[in-house]
Amino acid sequence: MSVTIRGVTEVASRKQDRLARRQVDKFDARRTELAVATLHTLAELGYARTSLREIAQNSEFSHGVLHYYFEDKRDLITEAVRQYEVVCVTRDDEVVATSTTAEQLRAEFVAMFFDTLGRDAPLHRLWYDLRNQSLFDGSFRADVLEIDGHREDMVWRVVNRYAELLGGTPAASPGTTYVTLDGIFQRALLHHFTGNADAVAQLRADLPAVIDLLVSKAE
Amino acid sequence: MSVTIRGVTEVASRKQDRLARRQVDKFDARRTELAVATLHTLAELGYARTSLREIAQNSEFSHGVLHYYFEDKRDLITEAVRQYEVVCVTRDDEVVATSTTAEQLRAEFVAMFFDTLGRDAPLHRLWYDLRNQSLFDGSFRADVLEIDGHREDMVWRVVNRYAELLGGTPAASPGTTYVTLDGIFQRALLHHFTGNADAVAQLRADLPAVIDLLVSKAE
DNA sequence: GTTTTTCTTTGACGACTGTCCAAGATTTTT
DNA sequence: AAAAATCTTGGACAGTCGTCAAAGAAAAAC
Numbered sequence: 006m007s008v009t010i011r012g013v014t015e016v017a018s019r020k021q022d023r024l025a026r027r028q029v030d031k032f033d034a035r036r037t038e039l040a041v042a043t044l045h046t047l048a049e050l051g052y053a054r055t056s057l058r059e060i061a062q063n064s065e066f067s068h069g070v071l072h073y074y075f076e077d078k079r080d081l082i083t084e085a086v087r088q089y090e091v092v093c094v095t096r097d098d099e100v101v102a103t104s105t106t107a108e109q110l111r112a113e114f115v116a117m118f119f120d121t122l123g124r125d126a127p128l129h130r131l132w133y134d135l136r137n138q139s140l141f142d143g144s145f146r147a148d149v150l151e152i153d154g155h156r157e158d159m160v161w162r163v164v165n166r167y168a169e170l171l172g173g174t175p176a177a178s179p180g181t182t183y184v185t186l187d188g189i190f191q192r193a194l195l196h197h198f199t200g201n202a203d204a205v206a207q208l209r210a211d212l213p214a215v216i217d218l219l220v221s222k223a224e
Numbered sequence: 225m226s227v228t229i230r231g232v233t234e235v236a237s238r239k240q241d242r243l244a245r246r247q248v249d250k251f252d253a254r255r256t257e258l259a260v261a262t263l264h265t266l267a268e269l270g271y272a273r274t275s276l277r278e279i280a281q282n283s284e285f286s287h288g289v290l291h292y293y294f295e296d297k298r299d300l301i302t303e304a305v306r307q308y309e310v311v312c313v314t315r316d317d318e319v320v321a322t323s324t325t326a327e328q329l330r331a332e333f334v335a336m337f338f339d340t341l342g343r344d345a346p347l348h349r350l351w352y353d354l355r356n357q358s359l360f361d362g363s364f365r366a367d368v369l370e371i372d373g374h375r376e377d378m379v380w381r382v383v384n385r386y387a388e389l390l391g392g393t394p395a396a397s398p399g400t401t402y403v404t405l406d407g408i409f410q411r412a413l414l415h416h417f418t419g420n421a422d423a424v425a426q427l428r429a430d431l432p433a434v435i436d437l438l439v440s441k442a443e
Numbered sequence: 444g445t446t447t448t449t450c451t452t453t454g455a456c457g458a459c460t461g462t463c464c465a466a467g468a469t470t471t472t473t
Numbered sequence: 474a475a476a477a478a479t480c481t482t483g484g485a486c487a488g489t490c491g492t493c494a495a496a497g498a499a500a501a502a503c
Binding site for chain 3: 046066067068069070073
């Protein structure tokens with residue numbers, strides 16, 4: 006009897022769990038769906054001008070639904086920031102994996118660098134907007150620091166592998182290396198939105214030399 | 225007669241000019257006074273959260289007066305951005321002028337770098353906020369680009385002089401040089417507001433080596 | 444097929460925004 | 474001292490904001 010009861014309750018609880026999990030999955034799916042809509046709105050308007058109603062218009066729901074899936078605006082935007090990471094921060098590793106020579110790695114990195122600049126420019130300006138926002142409002146700071154760390158790791162893997170292929174060693178710390186390339190990206194973004202294609206091209210032409218500057222070649 | 229008339233009208237117009245000029249001076253004095261109040265409010269709250277009433281509370285006037293001296297909010301903020309330049313972008317030249325050896329120049333630059341980081345942190349985070357804002361809204365873009373250019377020139381003068389004192393030449397373009405040091409500053413600012421003093425200290429320790437990286441020493 | 448739960452819409456709320464204006468205070472001119 | 478020009482105030486305006494709740498629609502459970 007105890008066996009039967011145990012069996013029944015197990016089945017029952019398992020079924021319940023499965024249902025609950027399905028519910029949760031569905032709930033989470035909507036959450037990320039709305040977070041993605043938020044991300045696109047933010048990328049288009051910037052943090053300062055993004056309102057909940059505008060976000061809702063970029064989705065297929067009305068504005069009230071946002072408070073069903075998110076506690077408040079901060080919760081929603083935080084989730085959008087996390088989505089940014091998923092969307093945008095896992096890209097250069099392919100370059101590292103597929104390149105077999107130093108020149109190839111460097112060339113493909115430069116290509117990818119300016120490719121994502123042109124393709125995802127609005128998303129990238131949002132990233133810098135949110136990173137700066139975290140200087141005024143501590144809410145996103147933890148997520149921002151985490152994403153920034155991942156970006157640093159990513160850059161470091163590339164430069165490290167480049168040094169390896171070149172038979173040398175990195176010339177600067179991971180932080181300095183990241184900050185240098187990130188600074189170039191930021192400046193290219195500024196000129197991109199200014200419509201100054203020449204300046205962007207100049208940065209592209211300079212980038213290989215900068216990368217070389219960041220590694221100490223062996224003779 | 226024509227002489228007298230000319231004389232009279234000249235005197236009259238001169239007097240009028242003088243008065244008009246005094247008026248203009250007074251008018252402009254108030255403008256910059258209010259622009260400075262705006263600057264401090266922006267530095268404290270960030271662009272997204274700064275309202276006209278908040279600005280007025282940081283001055284000794286009521287909110288209505290802002291529309292007497294400024295056309296609209298954008299006009300006011302643009303003027304505040306220009307004030308930022310006056311307040312904050314004319315500082316390293318002393319370092320260049322007073323230093324007589326390479327080590328001294330480098331040391332004083334590093335000292336000043338982290339001194340202004342600690343002292344004017346809110347103002348600097350505002351700068352980055354506004355620079356990013358210009359990626360979404362073209363209004364400030366011209367002023368932003370101008371200020372960015374001045375910052376670049378400033379950094380370039382320092383690094384150039386350092387290379388000179390060292391008997392070498394700069395290793396990167398002015399743009400790359402600026403962007404590298406600016407990136408370090410931005411990162412230091414982020415860690416400053418995070419309260420991560422260790423990370424700031426690490427950046428300070430690394431900075432001299434980065435500067436050396438930016439110049440090709442002669443042997 | 445009916446009940447119960449889950450999801451979505453819609454409209455309202457109080458607070459806050461930039462802008463404008465009439466009226467008062469202050470200064471300058473005559 | 475009177476008049477005119479200038480400056481400043483404080484409130485009203487239309488709009489937008491984030492938030493919430495009641496009611497309806499859809500889906501799930503029975």
